[in-house]
Amino acid sequence: MTFRPGFRQRYLWNAVLAAAAVVLLVWTIFPFVWILLTSLKSPTDIISIPPKFVFTPTIDNYTALVIGEQHGQYASARPDFPRFFLNSIIVSIGAVALSIAAGIPAAYALARFNFPLKNVFAFLFMSFRFVPFIAFVIPLYILYHTLGLYNTHVGLILAYQLISLPFTIWMLRSFFMEIPLEIQEAAKIDGCSRIGVLIRIILPLSAPGIAVTVILGFMFCWNAFNFPLMLAGRQTFPVTVGAIQFISYEQVLWGQMAAASIVSVMPQLILSLLVQKYIVRGLTMGAAR
Amino acid sequence: MTTVRKRRQYRRQERLLPYLLLAPALVLLVGMLYPFGLGLYYSLTSYWLQYPNRFRFVWFDNYVSLVSEPLFARAMQFTLGFTLVAVIVQVGLGLAVALFLHARIPGRNVIRALMLMPLMMPPVITALMWKIMMASTNGGILNYMLSFIGVDPINWFGSTQGAVVSVLIIDTWGNLPFVALVLLGGLQALPTEPYEAAQVDGASPVAMLRYLTLPLLSPFLVLVMTFRTMDSLRIFDVIYATTAGGPNDATTNLLFMAYQYSFQWYQMGKGMAQAVVLLLLIVIASYVLLRLWNRAAENAAQ
Numbered sequence: 001m002t003f004r005p006g007f008r009q010r011y012l013w014n015a016v017l018a019a020a021a022v023v024l025l026v027w028t029i030f031p032f033v034w035i036l037l038t039s040l041k042s043p044t045d046i047i048s049i050p051p052k053f054v055f056t057p058t059i060d061n062y063t064a065l066v067i068g069e070q071h072g073q074y075a076s077a078r079p080d081f082p083r084f085f086l087n088s089i090i091v092s093i094g095a096v097a098l099s100i101a102a103g104i105p106a107a108y109a110l111a112r113f114n115f116p117l118k119n120v121f122a123f124l125f126m127s128f129r130f131v132p133f134i135a136f137v138i139p140l141y142i143l144y145h146t147l148g149l150y151n152t153h154v155g156l157i158l159a160y161q162l163i164s165l166p167f168t169i170w171m172l173r174s175f176f177m178e179i180p181l182e183i184q185e186a187a188k189i190d191g192c193s194r195i196g197v198l199i200r201i202i203l204p205l206s207a208p209g210i211a212v213t214v215i216l217g218f219m220f221c222w223n224a225f226n227f228p229l230m231l232a233g234r235q236t237f238p239v240t241v242g243a244i245q246f247i248s249y250e251q252v253l254w255g256q257m258a259a260a261s262i263v264s265v266m267p268q269l270i271l272s273l274l275v276q277k278y279i280v281r282g283l284t285m286g287a288a289r
Numbered sequence: 290m291t292t293v294r295k296r297r298q299y300r301r302q303e304r305l306l307p308y309l310l311l312a313p314a315l316v317l318l319v320g321m322l323y324p325f326g327l328g329l330y331y332s333l334t335s336y337w338l339q340y341p342n343r344f345r346f347v348w349f350d351n352y353v354s355l356v357s358e359p360l361f362a363r364a365m366q367f368t369l370g371f372t373l374v375a376v377i378v379q380v381g382l383g384l385a386v387a388l389f390l391h392a393r394i395p396g397r398n399v400i401r402a403l404m405l406m407p408l409m410m411p412p413v414i415t416a417l418m419w420k421i422m423m424a425s426t427n428g429g430i431l432n433y434m435l436s437f438i439g440v441d442p443i444n445w446f447g448s449t450q451g452a453v454v455s456v457l458i459i460d461t462w463g464n465l466p467f468v469a470l471v472l473l474g475g476l477q478a479l480p481t482e483p484y485e486a487a488q489v490d491g492a493s494p495v496a497m498l499r500y501l502t503l504p505l506l507s508p509f510l511v512l513v514m515t516f517r518t519m520d521s522l523r524i525f526d527v528i529y530a531t532t533a534g535g536p537n538d539a540t541t542n543l544l545f546m547a548y549q550y551s552f553q554w555y556q557m558g559k560g561m562a563q564a565v566v567l568l569l570l571i572v573i574a575s576y577v578l579l580r581l582w583n584r585a586a587e588n589a590a591q
Contacts, residue, residue, distance in 0.1 A: 017389075017392070017394050018395075020389060021389075021394055021395070021396055021400065024386065024389070024400055025396075025399075025400055025403065027462070028400070028403050028404055028406065028407065028466070029403055029406070031407075031415075031418050031419065031422060031462065032406065032418075034418075034421070034422055034430055035418045035421060035422075038421055050433050051429075051430045051433050098317070101313065102313035102314040102316075102317055103314060105309075105310035105311070105312075105313060105314075106310060106311045106313070106314035106315075108310055109306075109307040109308075109310035109311050110311075113306065113307035113310075115304070115307045115308070118307070121311060121315075124318070125314070125318070127575075128318075128321070129519075130519040130571055130575055131568065131571070132522075132523040132544055132547075132564060132567045132568055132571060133523070133525070134525075134544055134547045134548060134551070134560070134563075134564045134567070135325060135328060135561070135564040135565065135567075135568050136321060136324060136325055136328070137551075138328055138331070138547075138551045138557055138560055138561045138564060139324035139325065139327040139328035139331060139561070140324050141551075141552075141557075142327075142331070142336075142557060143324050143327065158317075158320065161317050161320075161321065162321055165314060165317055165318070169314060194303070194306055195306075219409055222411065223409070223410070223411040223412065224411075225411060225412065225413045225525075225526045225529075226525060226526070229529075230552060239411075240411045240413050240414065241413075243413065243414060243417055244413065244417065244529075244530055254421055257417055257421065258418075258421060261414045261417050261418055264411065264414050265410055265411070265414055268409045268410055268411070269406060269409075271409075272405050272406070272408070272409045276402065276405060279405055279408060279409060279470075280467075280470045280471055280474055283408070283467055283471075283516075284471060284512060284516065287512060288471050288474055288475070288509065288512055
């Protein structure tokens with residue numbers, strides 16, 4: 001799409017492009033920069049008018065997160081952040097482990113078999129991606145109270161399957177379908193059973209794809225908010241629900257909320273560097289590369 | 290055992306095997322469908338958590354009373370209006386950003402990598418970050434920056450219009466990279482021959498965009514439209530963390546209304562009925578979008 005204007009026009013055009021690049025850059029990263037700054041401010045610096053760009057940084061907000069001390073503030077707004085962080089890890093890993101265990105055979109069936117209900121199942125799994133969570137949370141809330149699963153890690157892991165299992169199946173299916181059929185046929189001639197093909201051929205060849213699926217699935221579970229909001233209690237809150245605990249009727253602890261936001265996002269930023277190339281594919285459940 | 294019998298046995302195994310492989314996932318899925326079925330039943334009852342004695346089967350009373358409520362019409366209006374505006378804004382801007390990044394601008398890879406950051410953040414954290422920036426006084430950084438271009442302090446979450454715009458801005462910040470990066474991927478996968486031919490014919494850049502790029506890109510456009518429509522129809526995290534449906538129910542969508550019924554007033558029957566209405570809306574939207582997707586894929590293949 002080259003177009004060849006005169007020198008002056010091209011100069012102007014380049015200036016416009018550069019300005020647009022700067023706007024896009026600022027729009028994308030300024031919120032991070034500002035929240036990072038806020039998390040390093042003392043309460044008086046945070047509410048100062050005009051906002052301060054230069055101030056004496058303090059790590060009080062982060063130590064308050066870890067040891068839970070509020071420096072003489074309201075006790076009712078005291079979350080338990082290290083535990084929330086641990087909860088996020090436990091529940092996300094549990095959910096992904098369960099999804100991978102059930103998802104590998106299911107994805108293999110949908111990728112490499114022909115059977116009458118194949119498309120029905122594939123569509124059924126996909127449809128969970130678009131379902132409004134509330135239609136499941138209301139009955140689960142009632143059911144979990146009678147079954148004793150309310151406010152437990154197991155209960156959350158089971159509910160998280162709504163997020164991680166459809167994703168895992170569609171993602172793995174797209175990776176399995178990339179493996180050439182010829183390799184599978186050759187193995188069959190050598191006397192390999194269908195299960196043998198899965199274990200000896202498909203799994204080793206798609207190991208990187210499985211790793212990507214695990215990481216992305218973990219990230220989606222980490223982001224979950226609706227299920228734990230309704231199905232978890234103080235002992236099992238993940239970071240997403242934990243971070244809003246800094247808002248109470250008495251006050252909003254802006255500094256600690258900022259620090260909590262930074263801490264909750266850190267694993268996501270680190271992991272997204274690892275799977276950069278696959279994020280778009282993951283977000284479209286394997287549909288767009 | 291003769292070979293024939295062996296082969297027949299093998300075939301039967303072959304037929305059953307996919308279902309066996311699907312079994313674990315199906316068990317988990319049925320585990321999810323069972324509560325959903327239970328919920329459908331509850332939507333026909335007067336289930337109120339605080340008054341268990343009043344539990345009765347009421348047929349479609351919940352649906353009838355919901356639809357006749359004034360808030361229902363407003364929530365429906367906000368849900369559809371927000372979805373329409375959000376999809377247009379995000380797909381429009383996303384296309385612009387994708388075309389921009391597709392042109393060889395300096396620092397493109399840096400911008401592309403940084404755009405991944407908002408993408409994988411928990412939406413509720415995104416909302417909290419913007420909540421800090423959108424403080425309504427001049428102490429809020431956004432109002433402070435706007436004051437330089439002569440804009441009076443905006444009451445972001447406190448006013449009806451401000452709240453709607455705030456939710457839209459926050460949702461756009463979180464999802465614009467998704468639209469832009471999917472479309473960028475689409476642009477990079479386009480064939481080069483038609484463009485070379487068009488250049489030889491002396492087509493203008495605008496004409497190439499209109500008659501080449503957009504038609505070729507249409508499957509990707511429909512794809513992002515599908516995902517953005519579905520997610521906008523059931524936006525919750527941002528609303529919960531910033532406006533809580535207010536002020537004066539201005540940002541209450543169908544989903545938030547269902548949440549209020551079931552988890553603020555504990556009228557589980559009514560909340561579930563509301564959830565079913567939203568589900569129906571989403572099923573209709575997905576049907577329309579899937580047909581669009583099929584047509585776009587066919588057109589692009591020609």
